[in-house]
Amino acid sequence: MSQSFLRTDALPALPGPYLLFLGDVHEAGYAKTAFGLRDWAPERCVGEFACAGATVTTGLPFLTPAQAVAAGARSIVIGVANIGGQIPEAWITSLLQAMEAGLDVISGMHMRLGELVALRDAAAALGRQLIDVRQPPAGIPIASGHRRTGKRLLTLGTDCALGKKYTALALTRAFAQRGHAVDFRATGQTGILIAGRGMPMDAVISDFAAGAAELVSPDADPTHWDIIEGQGSLFHPAYAGVSLALLHGSQPDVVVICHQPGRERVLGHPQYALPSIEETIALTLQLGRRTNAGIRCGGVALNTAHLDATAAEALLRSESQRLGCAVADPMRPGPAFDQLVDACLV
Amino acid sequence: MSQSFLRTDALPALPGPYLLFLGDVHEAGYAKTAFGLRDWAPERCVGEFACAGATVTTGLPFLTPAQAVAAGARSIVIGVANIGGQIPEAWITSLLQAMEAGLDVISGMHMRLGELVALRDAAAALGRQLIDVRQPPAGIPIASGHRRTGKRLLTLGTDCALGKKYTALALTRAFAQRGHAVDFRATGQTGILIAGRGMPMDAVISDFAAGAAELVSPDADPTHWDIIEGQGSLFHPAYAGVSLALLHGSQPDVVVICHQPGRERVLGHPQYALPSIEETIALTLQLGRRTNAGIRCGGVALNTAHLDATAAEALLRSESQRLGCAVADPMRPGPAFDQLVDACLV
Structure with missing residues (x-):
């Protein structure tokens, strides 16, 4: 057990702050993740972005990916869900635009980002990360059962x-x-x-x-x-x-x-x-x-x-x-x- | 829930009967898997095989892989463990010999068989299966909680x-x-x-x-x-x-x-x-x-x-x-x- 009381966060940090992506949804109910981030992590959200024609807004400023990068954003977060948990073709153009502007892509959806060839190829070519937060880190140990401080x-x-x-x-x-x-x-x-x-x-x-x-x-x-x-x-x-x-x-x-x-x-x-x-x-x-x-x-x-x-x-x-x-x-x-x-x- | 009382085993069966592989071990304690199979599944074991110089025996007949195939064997099972759970180079020649004779390879070790290039290449070339029993099947559902018959x-x-x-x-x-x-x-x-x-x-x-x-x-x-x-x-x-x-x-x-x-x-x-x-x-x-x-x-x-x-x-x-x-x-x-x-x- 550590005796130093120095916290050592073993879990990797996501690149932030975020640009929230609202896809092409027309119902606020599908954008629960984006609203949750706006409400509980405002300091991590520089603005929102969406496909042309989307009608849902979190009330945060609409920024293009380039504007978001200029405002300090390091990643675009998929803030919407859709039935089936798949990433539709319509979103891919927007996500590619974000990657070209310099943003990593973060998803909490069931579908893995790397399954989409267009995203995988762009990530490799541009040096961007595709981060699935449903993917546990490697090297998780068996529990020790030792008491921890704090x-x-x-x-x-x-x-x-x-x-x-x-x-x-x-x-x-x-x-x-x-x-x-x-x-x-x-x-x-x-x-x-x-x-x-x-x-x-x-x-x-x-x-x-x-x-x-x-x-x-x-x-x-x-x-x-x-x-x-x-x-x-x-x-x-x-x-x-x-x-x-x-x-x-x-x-x-x-x-x-x-x-x-x-x-x-x-x-x-x-x-x-x-x-x-x-x-x-x-x-x-x-x-x-x-x-x-x-x-x-x-x-x-x-x-x-x-x-x-x-x-x-x-x-x-x-x-x-x-x-x-x-x-x-x-x-x-x-x-x-x-x-x-x-x-x-x- | 099924009303037919017909058992439908959703889990795939391993190819049997087995030829038990004893590697190059000199201590019976490392061959617990082979002894367990001999004692509890004798009908699934046609014989044993080992590297030259191995001294441990289950008492089952020693068969070359070709003899085992002639006796009905469909797979060779790694019946030994070693410190670290890795498959040593010394075993690979024997396992390749078994694959050439017509046997699939089954392992319960931590190391995946497919991580060994020689085995992976031989499996592809010969049309053999490399089966890791620590690997769960795909498509496991969320529990339904429904009562089952039996x-x-x-x-x-x-x-x-x-x-x-x-x-x-x-x-x-x-x-x-x-x-x-x-x-x-x-x-x-x-x-x-x-x-x-x-x-x-x-x-x-x-x-x-x-x-x-x-x-x-x-x-x-x-x-x-x-x-x-x-x-x-x-x-x-x-x-x-x-x-x-x-x-x-x-x-x-x-x-x-x-x-x-x-x-x-x-x-x-x-x-x-x-x-x-x-x-x-x-x-x-x-x-x-x-x-x-x-x-x-x-x-x-x-x-x-x-x-x-x-x-x-x-x-x-x-x-x-x-x-x-x-x-x-x-x-x-x-x-x-x-x-x-x-x-x-x-």
């Missing part, structure tokens, strides 16, 4: 896709606002683009998954916080193994349990009932104790996007009373969220 | 490397001797060579690990048993995620917990105490219930290789009384093992 918080959920990443981001922002040294630690492709580095946990070979989680949050100063984006759920019939590897490798001191009120069945697996919040807290602490005997629950994050402010506030209050811990929606700043931050930091 | 037994352990594979093999043999339709289902490289097919769980991308486990034991006749080789341990700081994915995807009706008496620390992770057998049974049933509510513990398998017969028998008896379940060493046939088989089959 403090760690991990978000876990009752299911997939209910706010673990945004909870971690909101907590990171709040910790920083209170003057704590803190890093958001990304474990999925959108989080990696936001943080500028991270580990695509779902793409790691299973024997190395806990080792990959150890790499995500290296030794740090004893007062430093890593806030780690959770993946899957310990109760998920397909992904529980990934969640457990991430829990064991993260060795969190504090966990925050994320849930979406009203969701009763596992997304995509309707034959499975969602676990209760209490069951999720209990199993998380039970299993997490294996690699960190001091693990505790900081509180619960509810995704109340479907409720109005009054209903959300009432629910947060009643759930906090029922569960006996801090309960907040990290997307709704206010006293409840302040109490959750307090409870994580004690 | 009965399943999974071996789990308090740690790695204490008898999960041999327990599964011994139970498979015993079930068959009692007239049950049964298949040993392999999840590691030696098991795959023995079964002739299987899934190298430790090499599967983590998001697909539970899906891979579902492929290992497909729909079967309602009275058919799959006996599935376990991997790792739910308490292992590096591998628990693999173990949980295998447990969830296997959906076992019965589990048998494997332990080596006297082992007190996790192999290779001495800072971690081994869990007790009782804790391991409890956590296995707790987590396994998520995908099979009817899961139960059939009993405990102890690896007593370090004890003499009298001491082993006394320990099995006292542990059976202490734990209140069948306890046997599957490598020691007799009443204790018969009781374990009974308890699994009730």
